[in-house]
Amino acid sequence: xxxxxxxxxxxxxxxxxxxxxxxxxxxGCQHRGPDSTGFALYAPEAPxxxxxxxxxxxASESDDESAIAAIRQRLVDLGAAIxxxxxxxxxxxxTIRYDGDVQKLSYEMEHAAxxxxxxxxxxxxxxxxxAHDVDDRYHVNEFHGTHGLGHVRxxxxxxxxxxxxxxxxxxxxxxxxxxxxxxITNYWKMRRRLEQRGxxxxxxxxxxLIAVYLADKLAQGVKLxxxxxxxxxxxxxxxxxxxxxxxxxxxxxxxxxxxxxxxxEDDELVAIASEEVSLNRLFxxxxxxxxxxxxxxxxxxxRST
Amino acid sequence: MVSLDLATLSVRxxxxxxxxxxxxxxxxxxxxxxxxxxIGVGLTAPIHVTVQGSAGYFCAGLTDQAQFNVSHNVGWGxxxxxxxxxxxxxxxxxxxxxxxxxxxxxxxxxxxGSRAGQVMKAGTLCCAGNANFxxxxxxxxxxxxxxxxxxxxxxxxxxxxRIFVAGKVQDLGSDAMLTDLDQKEIESIHEFLDRYGSKxxxxxxxxxxxxxxxxxxxxxxxxxxIPFNTFSGHSAYWNPKVQEDIAIKAQSGRYRIRGYGGARxxxxxxxxxxxxxxxxxxxxxxxxxxxRMETEIGGINGxxxxxxxxxVMIAPMSYGxxxxxxxxxxxxxxxxxxxxxxxxxxxxxxxxxxxxxxxIFQCLGGRLGWNIHDMRRADALEIYISQxxxxxxxxxxxxxxxxPELAQIRGIPAGIDLRSPSRHPDILGADDLVIxxxxxxxxxxxxxxxxxxxxxxxxxxxxxxxxKDGFDFVELDGMQGSTGAGSAEVIDNVGIPTLPAxxxxxxxxxxxxxxxxxxLVLMGGLRDGIDAVKALCLGADAVAFGTSVIVxxxxxxxxxxxxxxxxxxxxxxxxxxxxxxxxxxxxxxIHRFLESVRWQIAAxxxxxxxxxxxxxNREDLVALTPEAADITGLPCEPPGSDASQRQVGxxx
Numbered sequence: 012x013x014x015x016x017x018x019x020x021x022x023x024x025x026x027x028x029x030x031x032x033x034x035x036x037x038x039g040c041q042h043r044g045p046d047s048t049g050f051a052l053y054a055p056e057a058p059x060x061x062x063x064x065x066x067x068x069x070a071s072e073s074d075d076e077s078a079i080a081a082i083r084q085r086l087v088d089l090g091a092a093i094x095x096x097x098x099x100x101x102x103x104x105x106t107i108r109y110d111g112d113v114q115k116l117s118y119e120m121e122h123a124a125x126x127x128x129x130x131x132x133x134x135x136x137x138x139x140x141x142a143h144d145v146d147d148r149y150h151v152n153e154f155h156g157t158h159g160l161g162h163v164r165x166x167x168x169x170x171x172x173x174x175x176x177x178x179x180x181x182x183x184x185x186x187x188x189x190x191x192x193x194x195i196t197n198y199w200k201m202r203r204r205l206e207q208r209g210x211x212x213x214x215x216x217x218x219x220l221i222a223v224y225l226a227d228k229l230a231q232g233v234k235l236x237x238x239x240x241x242x243x244x245x246x247x248x249x250x251x252x253x254x255x256x257x258x259x260x261x262x263x264x265x266x267x268x269x270x271x272x273x274x275x276e277d278d279e280l281v282a283i284a285s286e287e288v289s290l291n292r293l294f295x296x297x298x299x300x301x302x303x304x305x306x307x308x309x310x311x312x313x314r315s316t
Numbered sequence: 317m318v319s320l321d322l323a324t325l326s327v328r329x330x331x332x333x334x335x336x337x338x339x340x341x342x343x344x345x346x347x348x349x350x351x352x353x354x355i356g357v358g359l360t361a362p363i364h365v366t367v368q369g370s371a372g373y374f375c376a377g378l379t380d381q382a383q384f385n386v387s388h389n390v391g392w393g394x395x396x397x398x399x400x401x402x403x404x405x406x407x408x409x410x411x412x413x414x415x416x417x418x419x420x421x422x423x424x425x426x427x428x429g430s431r432a433g434q435v436m437k438a439g440t441l442c443c444a445g446n447a448n449f450x451x452x453x454x455x456x457x458x459x460x461x462x463x464x465x466x467x468x469x470x471x472x473x474x475x476x477x478r479i480f481v482a483g484k485v486q487d488l489g490s491d492a493m494l495t496d497l498d499q500k501e502i503e504s505i506h507e508f509l510d511r512y513g514s515k516x517x518x519x520x521x522x523x524x525x526x527x528x529x530x531x532x533x534x535x536x537x538x539x540x541x542i543p544f545n546t547f548s549g550h551s552a553y554w555n556p557k558v559q560e561d562i563a564i565k566a567q568s569g570r571y572r573i574r575g576y577g578g579a580r581x582x583x584x585x586x587x588x589x590x591x592x593x594x595x596x597x598x599x600x601x602x603x604x605x606x607x608r609m610e611t612e613i614g615g616i617n618g619x620x621x622x623x624x625x626x627x628v629m630i631a632p633m634s635y636g637x638x639x640x641x642x643x644x645x646x647x648x649x650x651x652x653x654x655x656x657x658x659x660x661x662x663x664x665x666x667x668x669x670x671x672x673x674x675x676i677f678q679c680l681g682g683r684l685g686w687n688i689h690d691m692r693r694a695d696a697l698e699i700y701i702s703q704x705x706x707x708x709x710x711x712x713x714x715x716x717x718x719x720p721e722l723a724q725i726r727g728i729p730a731g732i733d734l735r736s737p738s739r740h741p742d743i744l745g746a747d748d749l750v751i752x753x754x755x756x757x758x759x760x761x762x763x764x765x766x767x768x769x770x771x772x773x774x775x776x777x778x779x780x781x782x783x784k785d786g787f788d789f790v791e792l793d794g795m796q797g798s799t800g801a802g803s804a805e806v807i808d809n810v811g812i813p814t815l816p817a818x819x820x821x822x823x824x825x826x827x828x829x830x831x832x833x834x835x836l837v838l839m840g841g842l843r844d845g846i847d848a849v850k851a852l853c854l855g856a857d858a859v860a861f862g863t864s865v866i867v868x869x870x871x872x873x874x875x876x877x878x879x880x881x882x883x884x885x886x887x888x889x890x891x892x893x894x895x896x897x898x899x900x901x902x903x904x905x906i907h908r909f910l911e912s913v914r915w916q917i918a919a920x921x922x923x924x925x926x927x928x929x930x931x932x933n934r935e936d937l938v939a940l941t942p943e944a945a946d947i948t949g950l951p952c953e954p955p956g957s958d959a960s961q962r963q964v965g966x967x968x
Contacts, residue, residue, distance in 0.1 A: 013747060042754070043747040045784065165746050165784055167777055171828075192747070249744070268430050268448070269744045271392065271410065285747075287351035287391055287410075288372050296323060296348045298369040298388035303410060303429060306449060 013165060013177070014043030014285040015190040015272075017253040018293075019158035019260040019312055021279060026054070030146075030154030032293060033161035036282070037142035039289040043192075044163030047176035048145045049137025051188035051255055054156035056131035059110065060094065061185065064134055065103045066125035066173055078124070079103050085123045089116055100138065100148035101173065102127065114183040118211050121182065125174055126213070130186040132257045137162075137176045157314055158260050160253050162190040179219045181226030182211060186257040189225065191218035192270045192285060193250035201245070221246065225254055239263040239309035253283060261311035268306035275301045281312045322355075323348040331357060331758050338363050338382065351391065353751055356384055358759030360688060362401070373410075373751050374742075376403045378688040378759040379420075392429070393742050395422045396755070397683055398439070404512065411448070414441035415741045416683035417458065418727055423512045430467070433460045434741040435682050436477065437727030444514055450489060452479045452523070454682075454737055456728040461505060463517055471523040475530055476729040480505060482517035493526040530732040531715060534568045561804065571805055573712060575637075575877025575887060577705055577798035577841055577863060582813045584796060585847045587944035588854075588937050589953065590924065597923035598915070607918040608928040611858055613656075613835055614696050614765025614788040621765060622674050622696055625654030626914050627852060627929055631839045631862030632678045632698065632769065632791070634660035635668070635685075636713050636722055637800025637877065638866075642886045645869055645899040647671035649906030653914070656695065658860075661711055661736065663725045664690040678769070679756075681710060681737035684726035688759060696788075697756050697764055699743075701778075702771035704793030704811050704840040705802055710736035712801040716880030719889045746781040753786055767791055772817035772840070776824040782834060783825060789835035791860060792821055796841025798863040800887060801878035814840035816947045822855035845916020852917075852932045854948070861913070868909035869902040 016036035020027040033050050041048075065082055067075050075098075082103060086093060091107040098104075109116060113129065120126050128135035136149045142163065146152050162177035181187035195201070195217035202212060202220055210223055221242065228238035235256060242263050251270035254261050262283055264272055274283040275290045284290050287301055304310065318337055320330045330346065331354065337344050338361030346367045349355055353372035356365050362381040370388040377396035386394075389407035396412075398420035405413075405422075411429035414422045419439040427445035431453045438458045446464035450472045457476040465483040472489025480497070488494070497520055509516045557579070564572055600606065613629070615621030622629070630650050635643045637660070644667050650657040651673035658676040659668065663685020669675060677694035679686050691697060702708055713734040723730035743749045756766050765788040770778050772794045782790050794814025799807065818838050825831040838851045839860035848859045867873065870884045877887035885897030921929055924936050938953040939945035945952035 042750055165750075165781070167746055167781055193745075268411065273410070286353075286372060287370055287389060288353065291350035291370065295350060296369075298407075299351075301370075301389055301408070303408065303427075306430065 013190075013192045014040035014163045014289070015177075015192050015251065015253055016040070016161040016282075016284040016289050017159070017190070017255065017260055017262070018280060018282045019255075019314065021281075021314075025157075026155035027157065028152075028154075029053070029156045029159040030151040032282075033159050034142045034146050034151055035292040036284055036289040037161045037163050039292040040284065040286050041141050041163050043285060044165040045141065046166045046171045047137065047139045047164045047173065048142045049135065049162050049164075049176045049178050049190075050145070050151050050154075051128070051133060051135050051160040051178035051180075051190070052151070052154045052156050053132045053158050053186075053255065053257065054134075054154075056257060057106075059108055061091075061107050061109050061113070061116075061129055061131060062134050063105050063107065063120070063129050064127040064136070065105075065120075066127060067098075067101055067103050068125070069101055082120070082124050085120060089119055091116070099136075099150070102136070102149070104134070113185045117183040121211065121213055126180075126182075127174075128180040128188070130180075130257070132156075133180070133186045133188055133255075135178050135180055135188060137178065138173045139171055139176070158255060160188055160190045160255050160260075175214060175216055177218060179214075179216065179222045181222035182213050182219065183223070184226035184230060187222060187226040187229065187254070189218065189222040189252055189254045191221055191250055191252040193252070193265065194248045195220055195246050195250065196248035197246065217248075218252075221250070221252055221254075229256065235259050235261050236309065236311045239311065243307055243309060251285070258314040259311050261309060262304060263309040264304050264306060266307035271303075273301050273303050275299050317343045317345055319345045319347055321347040322350065322352060327352050327354050328758065328762075330355070331359075332761065334359055334365065335361075335761075351389070353391065354755055354758045356382065357755055358688060358761075370407065374755045376401075377755055378691065380688055389426070392748075394424075395420055396742070397686060397688070398422070399687060400439075408445070409443075412741050413443075414439070414460075416686065417441065418687065419458075421508075421512075423514070427464070431741060433458070435737060436460075440508060442508065442512065442514070446483065452477065452492075453489070453741075455479075461508065463514065466521075466523075471525070473529065474523075474525045475732055476525060479523040480520040481523065482520050485521045485523070488523065491526045491529040492523050495522050495524050497522045530729075532570070532733050534570070536564055536568050536572065571803045573714070573801050573878050574804050574807070574875050575798070575800050575802075576807075576873065576875040577796050578808050578811070580808045582795065583815050583941065583943045583947055584813065584841060585815060585850045587815070587939065587941045588850050588948065588950065589940045590920070591936055591938050592924055594920060594923045598919035600919075600922060603922050604915055604918045606927060607921045608930075609914065609917060609921075611929070613837065613858055614767065616788050616833065616835060617786065618762065619765040619788055620695075620763050622656050622676075624656060624674075624858065626917060627856075627858035628653075628848060628910065628913060628917075629656040629676070629837065629858060629860045630658050630865055631793075631797070631860040632658040632660040632676070632700070633862055633866070634662040634711065634713075634800065635665065636660075636662040636717060636726070636889075637711070638886055639882075639888050639894045639897060640665060640667070641894055641897045641899045642866070642869065642902070643668050644671055645897070645902040646865060646906060647675070648899065648903035649865070649869070649910065650674075652903065652907040653910035655910065658698065659685075659694075661685070661700070662722070663687075664694070665725075669693060676767070681740040682726075684728065684736065691756070691760055691764070694764060696767060697760070698767045698769050698791065699740075699749075699752065699756075700769045701740075701743075702738075702773065702793075703769070703799065704771045704795050704797035704814070704817075705799040706806045707771035707773045707811050708738060709802065709806060710738040711799075712736070712878070714801060714878050714880055717889045722889055746785060749781070750785045765789065767837075769793060771797075772812035772814070775812060775817055775820040776827075779821045779824040780828055780830070783828065783830040787834060789837055789857070790821070791837045791839060792817055794818075794838070794840025797839060798841075814838065814842070815944065818851060818854045818856055819948055845913040846920065848913060848917055849920045849932060850937060852929060853934055853936045855934070865906055865909065869906045870897065
């Protein structure tokens with residue numbers, strides 16, 4: 012039960028204030044979800060490097076330094092070379108050089124700590140509170156990049172905690188993230204089939220499934236738009252979701268259109284949100300020619316087009 | 317013309333100014349709307365409002381007489397429940413444009429979203445572009461004109477009204493059919509389009525209800541009813557009621573419909589006892605004066621609270637299920653006892669409003685009888701999500717009870733077997749619900765408490781959502797609650813009983829530290845002051861009585877409420893039957909019953925050692941059965957133990 016937002020700026024690898032844009036859009040629809048807020052932010056990738064973010068639980072018994080030391084050690088054990096590291100809010104952020112299997116690294120690190128995201132270009136920031144609360148803690152407004160997703164959450168069936176909030180990173184796959192409004196009713200059935208094939212899930216949240224489902228297709232060489240097309244058939248329930256990869260952004264909407272979605276497109280950008288009020292936050296005082304995606308449809312946009 | 321700039325003004329402040337300007341007859345222009353929600357909600361003056369830009373959800377919702385012009389787009393639910401007046405939208409409209417309108421004219425120059433005109437009763441909704449799926453879904457009356465294509469399943473389950481489509485009719489909905497237009501209809505469409513400057517296309521297809529689903533196929537065989545108390549799980553396996561059920565289904569071939577509550581024995585408040593020796597309860601003379609019972613409900617977020625003389629109110633029961641005289645008697649009886657009455661589904665009458673001291677106005681998915689004027693004169697509003705007796709289902713009102721007068725108030729065709737929608741058109745999740753609550757607050761100037769009625773189901777999650785969505789109080793209805801008509805299978809097998817409901821509700825609020833952020837009113841098979849005190853001890857802020865009030869007012873519990881020929885004149889719309897009912901006499905009976913409840917609450921509270929009902933708490937209770945102990949977590953002191961010896965039935 013939530014509000015979603017996504018933005019992609021056209022124009023290749025230039026830096027845009029995507030953090031600020033998403034804060035505004037989410038502030039516009041914060042009424043849809045007061046419990047937690049999150050951002051998936053993409054900056055141009057640095058070749059050979061991976062950015063990792065971890066939750067360092069402030070309520071944990073062990074102190075932060077030893078938790079971080081353990082993560083560091085684990086990374087080194089797995090063959091990663093640490094290049095840069097920093098604390099941000101309750102996160103530990105680290106850039107590594109790593110040329111091994113990302114899925115193996117992801118699962119190993121997931122077993123050792125709470126991973127938020129792994130990517131060459133993706134970083135996820137999410138925590139309890141409003142868009143402005145999360146910005147105060149993590150300085151999302153300073154983030155410049157090419158595209159990103161955002162989400163405000165009203166927890167209905169699972170707890171209010173940072174790891175249960177969106178965006179969801181596709182555990183095991185670099186750079187794939189989703190935000191979802193709705194409920195996937197064949198969650199366990201789909202999850203068991205993916206688990207049979209060796210995939211791991213880190214939460215019981217139905218939205219994580221969408222991320223892993225799509226990332227699995229992408230890893231098999233399926234195009235994002237084709238993965239979105241099959242998702243409409245394969246997923247049961249109500250959904251309006253946005254997905255992003257290193258260079259694409261896309262949406263899919265269920266056939267009942269139970270969850271709203273509206274979009275705006277011009278020469279500069281593509282923006283999609285649950286409500287027009289979020290889109291208008293990017294263009295105060297301007298009446299926009301928006302479009303409501305039809306039920307049961309999907310679409311993708313690429314940075315390069 | 318006055319300009320209100322939303323770049324500097326909140327929608328709430330702008331709406332307050334709009335109402336004042338409306339009374340002064342001043343036209344208004346809204347600048348920088350930036351797609352914000354609730355613009356113009358609750359306006360009831362004949363002024364022009366021009367919105368320069370796009371509006372969000374529920375633009376012009378809950379209005380009467382005003383004329384709106386929006387230059388660009390609107391979000392979901394434009395013109396929600398409008399009575400008269402007009403909205404012209406220059407761009408596109410989101411889902412459910414014209415939802416539940418009762419007579420306005422709404423024109424969308426662009427395309428419109430899904431479920432246009434859902435549950436509309438009268439008026440005209442016109443779209444110059446294409447409609448999305450299920451236009452006219454469950455519409456009861458009025459006209460939809462679509463100049464583009466119809467979208468899928470047009471006219472799904474419509475029971476009245478007409479849909480005209482100039483473009484392609486993609487797909488007819490269930491129980492919708494194509495028919496011919498007459499010359500008069502063509503002329504009236506042309507006249508309408510002329511008025512709004514739209515060009516009339518060459519021809520139209522006309523879609524109406526096929527009428528196959530308006531009545532149940534086979535009526536139930538009337539049989540001599542078996543009284544409520546002669547069957548239950550305790551009696552023989554093939555008891556008379558089971559045999560009767562089989563015999564009737566052998567004729568009708570479908571599920572049975574009946575009134576009243578569940579008959580299955582379930583752990584209930586009677587399985588709870590008091591820890592203390594209550595032998596002396598009620599021996600004090602004038603015990604009522606010694607215990608503070610006044611209770612305020614609904615003021616927690618700043619609205620004007622209900623002021624109850626004791627923590628008791630009347631449960632929602634509809635004019636429809638019950639006769640007008642019965643609703644009138646309950647209103648009088650509740651006023652005599654200083655508590656609140658509830659309209660239930662199906663609207664508010666002047667007599668009921670005047671007779672009731674305090675009146676809660678209930679809003680259901682069909683919006684039958686719902687309107688801005690009665691919202692304003694209500695003392696509290698209640699959004700019905702579901703009901704304890706039949707969670708997840710809408711109300712049923714058999715054709716016999718859908719008289720022309722009742723149909724007129726509800727805005728539906730007379731003589732149909734009415735199956736009320738089980739869902740609200742505009743509440744598909746907690747995120748939509750929060751926008752709906754805000755619409756009601758805007759419409760009533762944040763003065764009237766807004767509550768939610770929840771049938772006990774997924775209680776833990778639902779109560780948390782109710783708290784997060786900003787409701788002032790919850791009316792939580794357990795499985796033992798009654799109904800005017802429901803499927804017998806559902807009544808006996810579906811809900812969650814009242815006892816676990818209150819336990820889970822209180823736990824859920826404690827889990828999110830919200831016990832003081834929302835109030836709980838418990839209902840569902842509560843019978844007297846003893847049950848009321850137990851509910852208060854378990855954490856309810858107040859309780860509500862439905863069936864016991866009906867019984868106090870003359871009901872003989874024959875369970876034939878759905879038939880419409882109630883011999884006592886209670887559950888009927890037939891004047892010949894209704895005239896047997898004497899509202900003044902029954903009001904006094906209801907009042908006396910409520911006073912016995914007051915006396916019981918006071919006597920037990922005092923015997924427990926308190927002088928204020930708010931002191932009642934869990935520590936005052938024990939469980940009398942292992943099941944009740946499991947459900948409540950109270951210590952189990954079964955009959956035969958000391959505790960059971962201590963428990964006494966307090967008789968007034």
